[in-house]
Amino acid sequence: MFDRLPTARASRRAAPLLCVLALCIALSGCKKELYGNLSEQDVNEMVVALLERGVDASKDTSDAGKTWSLDVDDTQMVRAMEALRARGLPHSKFDDLGALFKKDGLVSTPTEERVRFIYGTSQELSSTLSKIDGVLVARVQIVLPNNDPLAQTIKPSSAAVFIKYRRDSDIGALVPQIKTLVMHSVEGLTYDQVSVTAVAADPVEYSQQPQSGGMPAWLLGVLAGVVVLAATALLVLARRGVLAGRPRADAAGGDGAASGRLGGLLARLRRLRPAN
Structure with a gap:
C-alpha cells in the first residue's frame, strides 16, 4: 500500500x-469573430480570400444559416483585415427601389417621393457597378433638376460616378460602357452629362505572419x-x-x-x- x-x-x-x-x-x-451578420455568399468569398493569403479563417452561424459570421485566428487579425481591404470585402450593402417604396400606410409628399426615387436609383446603379470584376468601391450621384414646365430653358440632368479599383484591373477600358449604362438608367440623361472618376487603390503591404501562429x-x-x-x-x-x-x-x-x-x-x- x-x-x-x-x-x-x-x-x-x-x-x-x-x-x-x-x-x-x-x-x-482561439478564434475571434471578425465580421458578423453576413450573407452566405459574402462570408464564402471572405473565407476564400483569407485562405488564399494563408489566414486561418472559418464561417459560423447561430441561426440556422440566416446570417453568418467570419471567425479568424486572433493572432492573424491584422493580416486578415489587410487581405479583406485589398479585395474590397465585405461588399457594401445597398438599398433598392422596392424596399424604399414599400407600402407602409403613410402618404408621402411629391417631394419625398422624388428624393426617394433619386436615392434608390443611385443605390441600384452603385450596386450594379460594384459587381464588375476589379471594382472595390462604386458610388453614383444623380442630379435631376426640378424644371418648371413653363420655363424656356431646361436644366439637363447629370450624374457623377466614382470607382475605386484594383491596380491589376483595366477599368479604363470599361468607362464608355459605364457611362452608357448610367445614361440609360436615368430619364433625360445624356452621354456627355455622365462623368466617371476612376481611382486605383493603393497596394496593400501585408504584415509578417507571427512565428507562433504556424x-x-x-x-x-x-x-x-x-x-x-x-x-x-x-x-x-x-x-x-x-x-x-x-x-x-x-x-x-x-x-x-x-x-x-x-x-x-x-x-x-x-x-x-x-x-x-
Whole structure:
C-alpha cells in the first residue's frame, strides 16, 4: 500500500498541471469573430480570400444559416483585415427601389417621393457597378433638376460616378460602357452629362505572419484533447490506487485488533488458573 501512495499523490499533483497546459494550448488557437451578420455568399468569398493569403479563417452561424459570421485566428487579425481591404470585402450593402417604396400606410409628399426615387436609383446603379470584376468601391450621384414646365430653358440632368479599383484591373477600358449604362438608367440623361472618376487603390503591404501562429488550429485542438484525456486518466488511476489500498489497511488493522483481544483473554485465563 505504501509504495502506491507516492504514485497516487504524484498523479493527483500532475493532473491540475496537465489541465492548465491543455487550457493554454486551447487558448493559443482561439478564434475571434471578425465580421458578423453576413450573407452566405459574402462570408464564402471572405473565407476564400483569407485562405488564399494563408489566414486561418472559418464561417459560423447561430441561426440556422440566416446570417453568418467570419471567425479568424486572433493572432492573424491584422493580416486578415489587410487581405479583406485589398479585395474590397465585405461588399457594401445597398438599398433598392422596392424596399424604399414599400407600402407602409403613410402618404408621402411629391417631394419625398422624388428624393426617394433619386436615392434608390443611385443605390441600384452603385450596386450594379460594384459587381464588375476589379471594382472595390462604386458610388453614383444623380442630379435631376426640378424644371418648371413653363420655363424656356431646361436644366439637363447629370450624374457623377466614382470607382475605386484594383491596380491589376483595366477599368479604363470599361468607362464608355459605364457611362452608357448610367445614361440609360436615368430619364433625360445624356452621354456627355455622365462623368466617371476612376481611382486605383493603393497596394496593400501585408504584415509578417507571427512565428507562433504556424500550428493549425485543428492540431492545437487535438493536442488539448489528448492532454485532457491524459489528466483524466491520471486522476482515475490515482483514485483507484488509493481505494485499492484501503481494504488491505483495514484488514491489517482488523487482524491486529483481534490478536490484541485474544492475547488479553489468554492472560486472564492464566491468572484464574489455580497454581499447582
